[in-house]
Amino acid sequence: MSDENLRRFLSELSRKVDKSKIFTEPEELYSYSLDASTEFKQPPAVVVRAGSEEDVRAVLELADRNRVPVVPRGGGTSLTGGPVPAVPNAILLDLTPMNRIEVNVDDGYAMAEAGATVLEVDKACRQYGFFFPPDPASSRIATIGGAIAENAGGLRGAKFGVMKNWILAMEVILPGGRRVRIGEPVYKWRWGPDLISLFVGSEGTLGVITKAWLKIYPLPEKVVRVLGVFDRIEEAGKAIAQIRRRGYVPMILELLDRETIEIVNESLGYNIEVAEAMVIADVDAPRESVWRIAGEVENVMRECGGRTSASDDPVEMERLYMARQGAYAAVTRAYPGVLLEDITVPLSKLSTALKELDDIRKEYGLRMPVFGHAGDGNLHPNICFDPRDEEQLRKAREMFLKTGEIAIRLGGAISGEHGIGLAKKELFLEEIKAVRGEGYVEMVRMIKQMIDPNGIMNPGKIFL
Amino acid sequence: MTDVIPEVVRFAAENTKEVGDVLGIGTDKRTRWARGIVERGPVDGTIFYAGEMYPVMGYSEGAFRMLKRVEGLMSINDLAKIGPIMRALGIYTVSINALWGSINRKYERALQDAVNVLKALGVSLGYLFEDEPPSGVALHTYGLLREFKEHADWVHRRLRGLGVKKIITLDPIVATAFRLYYPEFVRDWSIESHHFVEVVADRMAELGLRLNLGRKLRVTYHDPCYLARTLGVVDEVRFILSRVEGVELIEPARRGVLTGCSGDGGLELTQPPVARKVALDRVEELSKTGAELVLTSCPACMLMLRTGFESIGQSVDVWDLASLLAEAMNNVERGESISPSFRRYNVFPKSPHFRSLSLRDLSEVLKVETDRCKKCGFCNVECPTSKAMDRLESRSSRGRVTLINSLVSGDPVRPREVLDRLYTCVLCGRCSQECPAGLHVQELIVYGRAYSIYSGRIPEELLD
Numbered sequence: 001m002s003d004e005n006l007r008r009f010l011s012e013l014s015r016k017v018d019k020s021k022i023f024t025e026p027e028e029l030y031s032y033s034l035d036a037s038t039e040f041k042q043p044p045a046v047v048v049r050a051g052s053e054e055d056v057r058a059v060l061e062l063a064d065r066n067r068v069p070v071v072p073r074g075g076g077t078s079l080t081g082g083p084v085p086a087v088p089n090a091i092l093l094d095l096t097p098m099n100r101i102e103v104n105v106d107d108g109y110a111m112a113e114a115g116a117t118v119l120e121v122d123k124a125c126r127q128y129g130f131f132f133p134p135d136p137a138s139s140r141i142a143t144i145g146g147a148i149a150e151n152a153g154g155l156r157g158a159k160f161g162v163m164k165n166w167i168l169a170m171e172v173i174l175p176g177g178r179r180v181r182i183g184e185p186v187y188k189w190r191w192g193p194d195l196i197s198l199f200v201g202s203e204g205t206l207g208v209i210t211k212a213w214l215k216i217y218p219l220p221e222k223v224v225r226v227l228g229v230f231d232r233i234e235e236a237g238k239a240i241a242q243i244r245r246r247g248y249v250p251m252i253l254e255l256l257d258r259e260t261i262e263i264v265n266e267s268l269g270y271n272i273e274v275a276e277a278m279v280i281a282d283v284d285a286p287r288e289s290v291w292r293i294a295g296e297v298e299n300v301m302r303e304c305g306g307r308t309s310a311s312d313d314p315v316e317m318e319r320l321y322m323a324r325q326g327a328y329a330a331v332t333r334a335y336p337g338v339l340l341e342d343i344t345v346p347l348s349k350l351s352t353a354l355k356e357l358d359d360i361r362k363e364y365g366l367r368m369p370v371f372g373h374a375g376d377g378n379l380h381p382n383i384c385f386d387p388r389d390e391e392q393l394r395k396a397r398e399m400f401l402k403t404g405e406i407a408i409r410l411g412g413a414i415s416g417e418h419g420i421g422l423a424k425k426e427l428f429l430e431e432i433k434a435v436r437g438e439g440y441v442e443m444v445r446m447i448k449q450m451i452d453p454n455g456i457m458n459p460g461k462i463f464l
Numbered sequence: 465m466t467d468v469i470p471e472v473v474r475f476a477a478e479n480t481k482e483v484g485d486v487l488g489i490g491t492d493k494r495t496r497w498a499r500g501i502v503e504r505g506p507v508d509g510t511i512f513y514a515g516e517m518y519p520v521m522g523y524s525e526g527a528f529r530m531l532k533r534v535e536g537l538m539s540i541n542d543l544a545k546i547g548p549i550m551r552a553l554g555i556y557t558v559s560i561n562a563l564w565g566s567i568n569r570k571y572e573r574a575l576q577d578a579v580n581v582l583k584a585l586g587v588s589l590g591y592l593f594e595d596e597p598p599s600g601v602a603l604h605t606y607g608l609l610r611e612f613k614e615h616a617d618w619v620h621r622r623l624r625g626l627g628v629k630k631i632i633t634l635d636p637i638v639a640t641a642f643r644l645y646y647p648e649f650v651r652d653w654s655i656e657s658h659h660f661v662e663v664v665a666d667r668m669a670e671l672g673l674r675l676n677l678g679r680k681l682r683v684t685y686h687d688p689c690y691l692a693r694t695l696g697v698v699d700e701v702r703f704i705l706s707r708v709e710g711v712e713l714i715e716p717a718r719r720g721v722l723t724g725c726s727g728d729g730g731l732e733l734t735q736p737p738v739a740r741k742v743a744l745d746r747v748e749e750l751s752k753t754g755a756e757l758v759l760t761s762c763p764a765c766m767l768m769l770r771t772g773f774e775s776i777g778q779s780v781d782v783w784d785l786a787s788l789l790a791e792a793m794n795n796v797e798r799g800e801s802i803s804p805s806f807r808r809y810n811v812f813p814k815s816p817h818f819r820s821l822s823l824r825d826l827s828e829v830l831k832v833e834t835d836r837c838k839k840c841g842f843c844n845v846e847c848p849t850s851k852a853m854d855r856l857e858s859r860s861s862r863g864r865v866t867l868i869n870s871l872v873s874g875d876p877v878r879p880r881e882v883l884d885r886l887y888t889c890v891l892c893g894r895c896s897q898e899c900p901a902g903l904h905v906q907e908l909i910v911y912g913r914a915y916s917i918y919s920g921r922i923p924e925e926l927l928d
């Protein structure tokens with residue numbers, strides 16, 4: 001792609017899109033040059049802030065014609081470099097101005113434009129006694145478009161799964177500017193292949209999601225929070241697996257290890273009891289049965305060696321949750337460099353994974369607090385290092401790869417929710433080699449080739 | 465030497481240094497309110513410090529109103545060029561007084577009320593009249609930190625020379641300057657600084673006072689950012705109002721340490737339309753309380769709220785809390801002394817330490833600090849100026865941090881343009897409250913302004 005293409009693109013664009021939405025000053029470009037991975041930095045050549053579907057169509061039509069790459073961006077909270085251009089001279093398409101939300105309680109859905117934040121959608125539903133279950137910890141700024149494109153999950157994933165489980169329909173603009181609507185805003189429809197899933201997790205490499213119709217869910221009648229404290233991390237892993245194995249489905253099922261609790265105490269000045277591991281379960285159920293079920297979950301934790309407590313008092317519930325709530329802040333405050341891993345393993349392998357992670361930590365001598373949505377088998381080891389120290393940086397990178405290898409070896413996935421982006425390209429190819437068969441890469445590339453023959457959509461991401 | 469600072473900031477800075485207040489109104493008008501109200505000089509080492517804003521805020525209000533009328537015809541920077549010409553012609557203050565003198569009475573009245581209330585509470589104090597040195601806080605706000613340091617040293621010598629040991633002020637911005645900035649910039653600073661509200665709450669508690677307004681009034685209170693968030697003074701206001709018979713306090717949605725900015729913080733001068741938008745958001749929120757009177761404790765907030773209510777066509781009055789108390793002081797009942805515990809809220813992370821204001825030291829600390837930013841964007845969510853500027857990244861808190869980092873990292877961004885974006889911040893500090901990584905964002909913005917200004921200064925001989 002040459003400067004000439006870009007110049008032509010810009011001159012054509014200025015005829016179709018209002019100038020106030022097009023930015024080329026270096027200060028604008030640099031402010032969009034990073035995401036929350038903070039590992040990759042590349043300013044785009046132009047930023048277009050899409051205010052409407054027409055704007056998106058214009059950009060994709062002209063970009064395709066002039067062969068200029070387009071990188072969609074929502075809240076920019078990706079942890080893997082997704083919205084950071086992998087090539088210079090890209091158009092960054094900021095979708096945050098498109099943020100309309102309409103809740104249709106009668107038909108059981110919320111319609112949200114791509115730039116609406118996940119939290120705003122949730123809030124809009126709550127006015128009607130409903131909620132939107134997927135809740136990435138970044139939900140206050142992560143957008144619906146970004147969350148679909150990353151197939152984001154969250155705490156409530158233990159019961160409610162990830163974004164893909166909540167999409168009824170969506171509209172997508174394809175390269176060339178064509179609009180397609182996939183699915184219908186009703187609870188049942190069938191035609192195949194399921195193209196919604198094609199775009200879920202596509203990380204902006206196929207097209208731009210402009211709006212989605214999302215399922216909503218009634219607010220739970222009652223929630224009781226159960227806390228289990230363990231002297232051995234494997235016991236905590238076992239407790240989580242057993243809770244699920246015996247058919248309990250808490251809304252939240254989280255795990256924290258000793259190092260996480262220590263760092264939370266150190267960096268936020270808390271005084272939480274330090275233990276080898278902590279498990280937090282939110283049991284939601286009708287009023288009459290919630291305490292019984294919470295008691296049973298406590299029993300499982302105790303059988304596995306835990307000490308437990310439970311509460312439905314909001315203040316006490318918050319206290320039980322303090323360590324988990326503060327984990328990200330504590331780690332980011334304490335360490336200027338953090339590589340945030342995101343592996344998933346089968347629940348039966350959770351204990352093994354935790355043990356192996358501990359071995360890696362010991363081998364390299366860097367701190368690596370582990371917390372995460374363990375109820376889904378999803379763990380976030382946070383590899384902490386000083387970025388100015390070459391040796392530490394090297395170790396951190398090796399630990400990152402080894403952590404991913406654990407997931408592959410135990411039959412899991414190298415990313416549970418944060419995606420591949422730029423950060424996990426190599427690991428993903430490893431995973432493919434190990435388990436997905438030689439046709440996988442080719443199949444996905446064929447799909448990419450068909451939808452985006454000129455390769456303008458977020459080039460350089462995943463392996464596309 | 466050419467400067468990157470906009471004309472209007474140069475105008476404000478020069479006036480602050482030479483005349484003592486931002487608009488250059490002069491000592492005569494600044495001290496007029498006090499004649500016959502308060503005796504000269506420190507009494508028991510204590511002064512009532514009017515500062516350079518409160519006594520002439522009405523002129524700023526007038527200018528702010530006028531700006532709205534000429535918008536589109538003239539920029540604020542064009543207008544700033546006219547000021548010095550008018551002054552040279554000797555018609556500056558005369559015309560300003562004729563135009564806006566009457567608006568100013570309201571602000572003068574608040575100062576008189578404050579002194580009367582303090583005296584009625586038995587607080588001994590004097591006033592320095594024309595000897596009162598301006599705090600120079602505007603120099604700090606606009607990032608002219610070297611000039612601020614020089615000025616602050618002079619103020620310190622002068623106050624010490626006059627025997628001042630304790631300052632009581634009605635302006636939370638100067639209270640902040642004396643309590644937080646002076647100790648950082650001036651060696652051996654030992655003068656105590658208190659906001660009116662703190663002194664009044666303490667005295668009322670000590671005397672067990674109850675006041676009676678003699679009528680029923682539903683009021684709401686707008687917590688100024690500087691008072692609530694920066695100085696942590698929140699409980700005192702509620703205590704005071706709870707002791708005034710006849711007053712019903714209806715709190716707005718954003719209050720206390722989570723208060724919402726009213727659009728001042730210097731923005732009213734650099735970006736009046738944006739300031740107005742921020743104000744609009746706030747007055748709409750305040751108006752939802754249904755209160756008949758809005759109270760606050762900051763001259764700049766008073767200006768923004770007064771003009772804000774006017775722009776939504778509501779005739780809600782805005783008073784300084786001091787004026788309400790002055791009215792209620794006519795009917796006082798003394799009781800048992802009580803000792804309520806006022807929490808001193810401390811919501812900000814630790815301030816970064818700058819060894820000196822040299823470009824090297826500034827850039828070194830700014831780099832280390834802004835490198836800690838994880839780009840999570842949590843700070844953007846409640847940033848009032850981000851909202852007012854349609855969430856454009858470069859004019860949101862995360863973007864501002866990114867741009868400071870770019871500037872000190874040698875990315876091809878321009879000091880003048882970075883400064884322009886940093887000047888769109890009101891320094892409300894809402895961002896720092898949300899930052900998981902513990903960045904003192906608004907302080908970094910002030911130092912980032914300084915770095916932009918001093919690194920952008922090009923000596924004349926290098927200009928060609």
Ligand SMILES: Cc1cc2nc3c(=O)[nH]c(=O)nc-3n(C[C@H](O)[C@H](O)[C@H](O)COP(=O)(O)OP(=O)(O)OC[C@H]3O[C@@H](n4cnc5c(N)ncnc54)[C@H](O)[C@@H]3O)c2cc1C
Pocket residue numbers: 035036071072073074075076077078079081082083095114135136137138141142143144145146147148149150151152153154155203204205207208209210328417418419458839840
């Ligand atoms: C503090 C923190 C906590 C987090 N917690 C979680 C968590 O609990 N669970 C989780 O799953 N993730 C989490 N994340 C990761 C991240 O927030 C999610 O991946 C989120 O869904 C990204 O949304 P976004 O709007 O910020 O997307 P962006 O970061 O802007 O973009 C992400 C990707 O999606 C593409 N994209 C964006 N919008 C569109 C669109 N409209 N159409 C097509 N492609 C698009 C981009 O090109 C990019 O590849 C966390 C991140 C942070 C910083």
Ligand code: SF4
Pocket residue numbers: 843846847848849850860861864888889890891892893894895896905906
């Ligand atoms: S950047 Fe921070 S201090 Fe500045 S306006 Fe936004 S929230 Fe307020």
Ligand code: SF4
Pocket residue numbers: 836837838839840841842843844861862865898899900901902903905
């Ligand atoms: S909240 Fe803090 S870490 Fe997150 S983007 Fe803002 S400044 Fe950076």
